[in-house]
Amino acid sequence: MTGATDVIVVGSGPNGLAAALTMARAGLAVRVIEGAGTPGGGCRTAELTLPGFQHDVCSAVHPLAASSPFFRGTSLAAHGVTLCTPKIAFAHPLDGGQAAALSGSVDETAGGLGADAAAYRRLLGPLVRDAGLILPDVLAPLRAVPSHPLALGRFGAAGLLPASLLARRLRTEAGRALLAGAAAHSMLPLSSPGTAAFGLVLMMTAHTVGWPVVAGGSGQITAALLAELAELGGVLETGRWVTSLDSLPPARAVLLDVTPRQLLGLAGDKLPARQRRALRRYRYGPGVCKVDWALSGPVPWRAAACREAGTVHLGGTLAEVARSEAEVTAGRIPDRPYCLVAQPGVVDPSRAPAGQHTLWGYCHVPAGCPADVSGRIEAQIERFAPGFRDLILARSVRTATDLDRYNPNYVGGDINSGAGTLRQTLLGPVRPWPWPVGWNPYRTGLPGVYLCSASTPPGGGVHGMCGAGAARCALADLSR
Numbered sequence: 001m002t003g004a005t006d007v008i009v010v011g012s013g014p015n016g017l018a019a020a021l022t023m024a025r026a027g028l029a030v031r032v033i034e035g036a037g038t039p040g041g042g043c044r045t046a047e048l049t050l051p052g053f054q055h056d057v058c059s060a061v062h063p064l065a066a067s068s069p070f071f072r073g074t075s076l077a078a079h080g081v082t083l084c085t086p087k088i089a090f091a092h093p094l095d096g097g098q099a100a101a102l103s104g105s106v107d108e109t110a111g112g113l114g115a116d117a118a119a120y121r122r123l124l125g126p127l128v129r130d131a132g133l134i135l136p137d138v139l140a141p142l143r144a145v146p147s148h149p150l151a152l153g154r155f156g157a158a159g160l161l162p163a164s165l166l167a168r169r170l171r172t173e174a175g176r177a178l179l180a181g182a183a184a185h186s187m188l189p190l191s192s193p194g195t196a197a198f199g200l201v202l203m204m205t206a207h208t209v210g211w212p213v214v215a216g217g218s219g220q221i222t223a224a225l226l227a228e229l230a231e232l233g234g235v236l237e238t239g240r241w242v243t244s245l246d247s248l249p250p251a252r253a254v255l256l257d258v259t260p261r262q263l264l265g266l267a268g269d270k271l272p273a274r275q276r277r278a279l280r281r282y283r284y285g286p287g288v289c290k291v292d293w294a295l296s297g298p299v300p301w302r303a304a305a306c307r308e309a310g311t312v313h314l315g316g317t318l319a320e321v322a323r324s325e326a327e328v329t330a331g332r333i334p335d336r337p338y339c340l341v342a343q344p345g346v347v348d349p350s351r352a353p354a355g356q357h358t359l360w361g362y363c364h365v366p367a368g369c370p371a372d373v374s375g376r377i378e379a380q381i382e383r384f385a386p387g388f389r390d391l392i393l394a395r396s397v398r399t400a401t402d403l404d405r406y407n408p409n410y411v412g413g414d415i416n417s418g419a420g421t422l423r424q425t426l427l428g429p430v431r432p433w434p435w436p437v438g439w440n441p442y443r444t445g446l447p448g449v450y451l452c453s454a455s456t457p458p459g460g461g462v463h464g465m466c467g468a469g470a471a472r473c474a475l476a477d478l479s480r
């Protein structure tokens, strides 16, 4: 390692830290500069409600970390991270006490879907069999011929469809709702092309690695990444917001864990005009309203499957979930929103004092929405778990505008740092540069400056693959 700083990383979210580690593992001297007082971006844990209740401030459920090539190559366990995997990855209750649930193998899940058992096996069976071939390609930018084109082609044939269309392969309300709940993570109307891919990827991960939470909270992942960075001589500086690239110390490479809007501000007129135009066109998605609860006991779900599930998707039938997402896109707050709820206490009793529980949940709202919609989220939980409200000891609410203030990467409360449209997911925010030879979605058009946040492929989630991809691109450029 040289004495001076070789690499500056701005932002210490999972992608910033993945970029920093990838560079440090290559023997370079790395300095991470984080604006907030604590590192971790969307991967932090804090006592948000009452003493002794540990809440995941942002990410809570980690199928993407468990299947990401970056994290698989990182010794999380050696740095104290234990992934706790619930028996049921996710459940989706319907009115009347029934619930669809995804657990274990494709056969096990199909067995609970009655008339949809065969259709579910046909849809998920081949994809789960080939998940080891498909997921690495899906979690990488589309730059070259995929390593397993046939398997990826099979995935694409289903994944490129709107989720609402793919759901027609299933006949029961339960089967369709199971798919809708997973696909609605996309934060897009379920009639949008490619929304099926979000659902299928999440279902494939559920069948292959499960949907784990981290013992003690997601912040343990950040702590582990920072511990390895420190072992490699990397330095972290917190509480310093970078407002211009000119304010950074000299370095051979700068990796920015920020979104296109901030890149425009940081680089100003330095960016080539065509890149500035492309960055201005970058689209952000809807926001979320996030709620954390301290509860005096477990949620009294009517359906038994929900009591064992780490994640519960609320919102009723496919038609209801689709309506909720369409309303959000149209700029309205749904009366009965689709909600994502995680109950880490199902597998991690360390989150709350004995017998008590934390609960994590959010629903999608229009971008920049300042409204506290915790009442509507609680009404949805109460719908499927009568008596829930009686257990609430305390709650902490972050509206979409609060999230934007909490982390500048959540523009308007968009937790994925950009709308998950097909174009943006595959190509990222910057225009192919240089085109066509050597195009790489992490290059910004400024020599030595790279974008490494979730705004780049493969998009949102704690998988570190945007950071690792940007760092590999920077290393290749440095070795020229």
Ligand SMILES: Cc1cc2nc3c(=O)[nH]c(=O)nc-3n(C[C@H](O)[C@H](O)[C@H](O)COP(=O)(O)OP(=O)(O)OC[C@H]3O[C@@H](n4cnc5c(N)ncnc54)[C@H](O)[C@@H]3O)c2cc1C
Pocket: 010, 011, 012, 013, 014, 015, 016, 017, 033, 034, 035, 036, 039, 040, 041, 042, 043, 057, 058, 059, 060, 061, 062, 063, 064, 065, 240, 241, 242, 243, 257, 258, 262, 288, 290, 362, 403, 407, 408, 409, 410, 415, 416, 417, 452, 453, 454, 455, 459, 460, 461, 462, 463, 466
């Ligand atoms: C409520 C919520 C729930 C989520 N749930 C899940 C989940 O369950 N599972 C999952 O996989 N993902 C989840 N996510 C998404 C996941 O957290 C993000 O996709 C992920 O954190 C993106 O990582 P990143 O490194 O790109 O950016 P971030 O994690 O957003 O980190 C960016 C960092 O850069 C810093 N920064 C930005 N600008 C500057 C600047 N100018 N100067 C200095 N520092 C700067 C920020 O302070 C921040 O720390 C959730 C997110 C939210 C908000």
